[in-house]
Amino acid sequence: MRGDSQKATLQQVARAAGVSLKTASRVLNHEPHVKPTTELLVRGAMERLAYQPNDLARSLKARHSGVIGVVVPFLSHYFVAACVQAIHHEVERSHATIMLTVSSGDPVAEALHIRVLLRRQVEGLIILPTSGHLQPESVAETIGTPVVVIDQPAPTLEMDSVTIPNRLAAREAVRHLIGHGYKRIIAIGANRNLHTISERLVGYREAMRRQGLKPLDLVANTENELSIESIQKAFVRSTKTPQAVFALNSAACIKTLHAMKHCRLRIPEDVALLGFDDFDTAEAFQPSISVISQPTEEIGRRAVELLFKRIQKHNKRAGQRLVLATDLLLRGSCGCGKPQHR
Amino acid sequence: MRGDSQKATLQQVARAAGVSLKTASRVLNHEPHVKPTTELLVRGAMERLAYQPNDLARSLKARHSGVIGVVVPFLSHYFVAACVQAIHHEVERSHATIMLTVSSGDPVAEALHIRVLLRRQVEGLIILPTSGHLQPESVAETIGTPVVVIDQPAPTLEMDSVTIPNRLAAREAVRHLIGHGYKRIIAIGANRNLHTISERLVGYREAMRRQGLKPLDLVANTENELSIESIQKAFVRSTKTPQAVFALNSAACIKTLHAMKHCRLRIPEDVALLGFDDFDTAEAFQPSISVISQPTEEIGRRAVELLFKRIQKHNKRAGQRLVLATDLLLRGSCGCGKPQHR
DNA sequence: TTGAAAGCGTTACCAA
DNA sequence: TTGGTAACGCTTTCAA
Numbered sequence: 148m149r150g151d152s153q154k155a156t157l158q159q160v161a162r163a164a165g166v167s168l169k170t171a172s173r174v175l176n177h178e179p180h181v182k183p184t185t186e187l188l189v190r191g192a193m194e195r196l197a198y199q200p201n202d203l204a205r206s207l208k209a210r211h212s213g214v215i216g217v218v219v220p221f222l223s224h225y226f227v228a229a230c231v232q233a234i235h236h237e238v239e240r241s242h243a244t245i246m247l248t249v250s251s252g253d254p255v256a257e258a259l260h261i262r263v264l265l266r267r268q269v270e271g272l273i274i275l276p277t278s279g280h281l282q283p284e285s286v287a288e289t290i291g292t293p294v295v296v297i298d299q300p301a302p303t304l305e306m307d308s309v310t311i312p313n314r315l316a317a318r319e320a321v322r323h324l325i326g327h328g329y330k331r332i333i334a335i336g337a338n339r340n341l342h343t344i345s346e347r348l349v350g351y352r353e354a355m356r357r358q359g360l361k362p363l364d365l366v367a368n369t370e371n372e373l374s375i376e377s378i379q380k381a382f383v384r385s386t387k388t389p390q391a392v393f394a395l396n397s398a399a400c401i402k403t404l405h406a407m408k409h410c411r412l413r414i415p416e417d418v419a420l421l422g423f424d425d426f427d428t429a430e431a432f433q434p435s436i437s438v439i440s441q442p443t444e445e446i447g448r449r450a451v452e453l454l455f456k457r458i459q460k461h462n463k464r465a466g467q468r469l470v471l472a473t474d475l476l477l478r479g480s481c482g483c484g485k486p487q488h489r
Numbered sequence: 490m491r492g493d494s495q496k497a498t499l500q501q502v503a504r505a506a507g508v509s510l511k512t513a514s515r516v517l518n519h520e521p522h523v524k525p526t527t528e529l530l531v532r533g534a535m536e537r538l539a540y541q542p543n544d545l546a547r548s549l550k551a552r553h554s555g556v557i558g559v560v561v562p563f564l565s566h567y568f569v570a571a572c573v574q575a576i577h578h579e580v581e582r583s584h585a586t587i588m589l590t591v592s593s594g595d596p597v598a599e600a601l602h603i604r605v606l607l608r609r610q611v612e613g614l615i616i617l618p619t620s621g622h623l624q625p626e627s628v629a630e631t632i633g634t635p636v637v638v639i640d641q642p643a644p645t646l647e648m649d650s651v652t653i654p655n656r657l658a659a660r661e662a663v664r665h666l667i668g669h670g671y672k673r674i675i676a677i678g679a680n681r682n683l684h685t686i687s688e689r690l691v692g693y694r695e696a697m698r699r700q701g702l703k704p705l706d707l708v709a710n711t712e713n714e715l716s717i718e719s720i721q722k723a724f725v726r727s728t729k730t731p732q733a734v735f736a737l738n739s740a741a742c743i744k745t746l747h748a749m750k751h752c753r754l755r756i757p758e759d760v761a762l763l764g765f766d767d768f769d770t771a772e773a774f775q776p777s778i779s780v781i782s783q784p785t786e787e788i789g790r791r792a793v794e795l796l797f798k799r800i801q802k803h804n805k806r807a808g809q810r811l812v813l814a815t816d817l818l819l820r821g822s823c824g825c826g827k828p829q830h831r
Numbered sequence: 832t833t834g835a836a837a838g839c840g841t842t843a844c845c846a847a
Numbered sequence: 848t849t850g851g852t853a854a855c856g857c858t859t860t861c862a863a
Contacts, residue, residue, distance in 0.1 A: 154633065156840055167850040172842065180848055202608045203549045204840035207855050212545060214588075214609075222574040223567070223769065232564040235591045244605060246556075247589045249577045263586060266544045267556075291496065404773040427565065428770040431746035498856055509834045514858065522832055546856035549839050 155196035164192035216264035220277035233447025254278040279340030293457035299342040317350025327482040329391040334364040336395025337373040378406035394422035434479025497538035506534035558606035562619035575789025596620035621682030635799035641684040659692025669824040671733040676706040678737025679715040720748035736764035776821025
């Protein structure tokens with residue numbers, strides 16, 4: 148609220164209070180050995196000058212910034228947004244702050260972002276990788292800075308990871324579909340390079356083969372390449388229309404819904420649907436969309452916990468690969484009885 | 490890639506290269522007047538020591554951090570996530586970074602976050618307010634730091650804002666519904682305190698009154714208080730079921746879809762629907778959901794542009810209140826012909 | 832073309 | 848209970 152625009156420094160506070168810089172610093176940090184009278188003097192000066200500490204200088208001196216870098220591919224994906232929100236929530240509890248970067252699915256940008264964050268002296272990094280495997284070069288640079296990877300097992304012992312059993316969850320979900328009597332089940336998604344996608348695909352195939360069914364998939368190279376038209380073609384292509392779709396992530400699931408609408412296919416009567424990753428409108432559809440749900444809140448929390456442990460123990464630990472359980476939410480779209488009807 | 494874990498400093502680089510600190514600094518910053526031979530010497534040392542500049546120290550000295558603070562209420566709202574992504578994209582072009590905070594709809598947390606970001610010496614702040622009006626106290630602290638507000642007109646001349654004509658857009662949308670012949674149209678949403686919500690509500694009422702219709706609304710105090718059950722009650726409450734719903738934001742729209750499903754109401758035959766704010770699954774529903782769409786990409790871009798202008802010109806400008814046009818996307822749910830059918 | 836020295840705003844080690 | 852003084856890692860006069 149000062150008229151003069153320049154920000155007050157602790158030095159100025161000290162002068163205004165008629166004490167030394169160090170004494171003002173002591174008051175600021177609630178250190179002991181300050182005479183109450185002096186403290187009042189200093190606090191008064193701080194008040195008058197509307198003093199605000201400069202955390203940049205503080206961090207430089209203290210050698211830790213209180214900043215965590217968060218690297219994600221997209222923010223428009225519900226799962227990612229929910230994770231970031233959970234991460235923020237947990238980081239905040241430790242009075243730290245988040246620096247966020249969004250790579251838009253570009254591994255080169257991702258590598259650049261990691262470097263930028265390291266220069267900014269983040270104390271740790273939480274990465275949701277955008278490409279199949281984190282670029283080794285990117286990772287090399289992080290030596291000395293703790294890293295937690297989400298969605299992909301930690302590539303080195305220097306890092307921790309928080310993942311889910313993608314393959315297992317996919318297998319069980321597909322087995323569930325098979326249990327409904329569907330034989331022609333197609334997996335739909337994009338980006339085989341991604342660890343999550345490839346594992347889910349493997350799980351799908353395992354489930355199919357074990358039941359003597361022929362795996363069939365439509366997996367585009369990138370998210371953008373998976374068009375609604377291409378999905379429609381998969382529906383009308385052969386004489387044998389798929390009886391069910393296993394969507395490899397929520398984006399694919401939504402596009403499939405889109406395509407099914409265009410083809411006027413009823414769910415689950417004409418084609419059943421089960422997707423990986425929950426999304427905000429899943430229960431608003433008629434019928435509700437069955438999904439494999441990840442514990443986003445816990446993923447974020449555990450990632451931050453692991454990171455802080457590393458930061459404190461200064462890398463004196465072996466890498467941890469945490470695997471959290473998923474939840475198969477059977478709603479209506481997979482062919483299950485319609486629980487949404489009272 | 491060094492074996493020793495401590496990070497190299499420019500000082501060490503200089504020593505290793507056998508030059509002075511300043512010379513190393515000159516090389517680092519591509520300053521002229523460095524003998525090519527010397528430059529090579531320094532670059533070699535940098536390479537060997539895997540030198541990475543410390544942006545904290547740099548910022549402290551240079552007195553600008555290259556960091557923009559972004560304050561949002563939720564990340565799980567599609568509109569917000571899209572805005573943040575757009576902001577990041579534009580900020581990145583200026584080689585700056587984003588510090589993100591999420592208030593979870595708590596004005597007290599929001600005020601705290603603003604203070605934290607200021608202490609961290611952000612060069613500017615982009616705020617999507619969580620409460621009706623930004624807490625004056627929060628804003629007071631920002632004096633000297635440029636602020637751009639999204640979704641709400643700048644409360645003071647010290648700030649800029651990027652908004653949309655909420656009232657007008659709502660009015661036109663409701664008029665469109667009325668044009669379809671609906672008479673009993675109900676507005677559904679939450680948080681009257683929010684500038685966006687209250688303006689949209691006013692627009693709705695104006696449109697209704699001008700046509701001699703009686704406004705009717707269901708507006709909960711907070712997002713969480715707007716339950717699906719309460720919406721269902723609105724549908725069955727009176728003998729006069731609403732003929733159409735005007736949802737005040739996407740969260741309300743999704744909950745309405747949910748409620749309509751439970752009540753087995755067909756869209757638009759039983760009840761038509763038009764919502765404020767687009768969302769990722771809007772076109773996947775049958776019929777597609779008609780919405781008023783905000784230009785998120787442009788909102789983010791313009792917000793950053795305004796902010797950087799202020800940062801450069803050092804507040805020598807009057808506050809700008811940018812108002813960007815919305816788009817009324819008539820899909821199927823409002824009762825329009827069904828363009829989604831080929 | 833190069834370098835010594837003084838800061839940026841804090842914190843921390845010793846004395847007083 | 849206090850206060851010099853030296854860092855933190857970098858940039859920036861001003862000389863040489």
